[in-house]
Amino acid sequence: xxxxxxxxxxxxxxxxxxxxxxxxxxxxxxxxxxxxxxxxxxxxxxxxxxxxxxxxxxxxxxxxxxxxxxxxxxxxxxxxxxxxxxxxxxxxxxxxxxxxxxxxxxxxxxxxxxxxxxxxxxxxxxxxxxxxxxxxxxxxxxxxxxxxxxxxxxxxxxxxxxxxxxxxxxxxxxxxxxxxxxxxxxxxxxxxxxxxxxxxxxxxxxxxxxxxxxxxxxxxxxxxxxxxxxxxxxxxxxxxxxxxxxxxxxx
Numbered sequence: 001x002x003x004x005x006x007x008x009x010x011x012x013x014x015x016x017x018x019x020x021x022x023x024x025x026x027x028x029x030x031x032x033x034x035x036x037x038x039x040x041x042x043x044x045x046x047x048x049x050x051x052x053x054x055x056x057x058x059x060x061x062x063x064x065x066x067x068x069x070x071x072x073x074x075x076x077x078x079x080x081x082x083x084x085x086x087x088x089x090x091x092x093x094x095x096x097x098x099x100x101x102x103x104x105x106x107x108x109x110x111x112x113x114x115x116x117x118x119x120x121x122x123x124x125x126x127x128x129x130x131x132x133x134x135x136x137x138x139x140x141x142x143x144x145x146x147x148x149x150x151x152x153x154x155x156x157x158x159x160x161x162x163x164x165x166x167x168x169x170x171x172x173x174x175x176x177x178x179x180x181x182x183x184x185x186x187x188x189x190x191x192x193x194x195x196x197x198x199x200x201x202x203x204x205x206x207x208x209x210x211x212x213x214x215x216x217x218x219x220x221x222x223x224x225x226x227x228x229x230x231x232x233x234x235x236x237x238x239x240x241x242x243x244x245x246x247x248x249x250x251x
Contacts, residue, residue: 026229087160
């Protein structure tokens with residue numbers, strides 16, 4: 001059984017159909033890169049996976065979204081409960097205006113984790129997951145806003161991991177970062193996948209997709225055009241639209 005899967009998912013904003021009939025599966029321990037030109041529907045699709053589009057006025061999501069085989073797009077599932085298992089990291093780092101420690105401990109506290117030892121262990125584990133522990137372990141009481149942009153983004157990964165999700169959605173997590181910070185995030189993504197986390201990542205950077213992903217999915221004009229294992233996707237794309245995008249003729 002796939003960790004997460006969609007069948008014929010379409011997204012409409014009012015009368016505008018931003019995404020048409022996307023079917024795709026995501027598995028534990030794999031990184032799936034969602035690529036394509038701006039405005040092609042990939043971020044819209046990603047936000048459907050944890051029901052974020054449900055909160056957009058006038059937005060309708062059609063089709064089936066399955067988490068461990070359970071339908072979550074039928075209105076019966078609490079979206080906030082789902083996001084405990086399907087975490088998300090956004091394009092711009094968005095740490096809370098509080099200490100590094102409290103950023104990571106915030107969600108577990110809200111979900112009932114109260115013991116200091118339990119919180120301490122959870123904070124350390126989450127920061128280690130995000131490859132940030134060694135850099136911040138002596139300044140956990142410092143404001144998160146004092147961190148560099150790359151560190152802030154890894155803190156946001158740690159914050160997402162604090163609830164121990166088995167899926168992590170990432171919407172262009174490196175677009176605001178320099179090359180060194182980008183490589184640190186990419187190493188973190190591969191490390192999370194090695195731990196069995198299912199990662200879905202939107203990226204404009206085809207080199208990044210080639211470096212970090214196991215599978216690529218190409219979106220174009222609101223359609224999921226092609227999906228394939230990463231090496232085959234780049235070496236032998238099947239659809240002419242994919243070929244044109246990879247060669248730079250469109251996009």
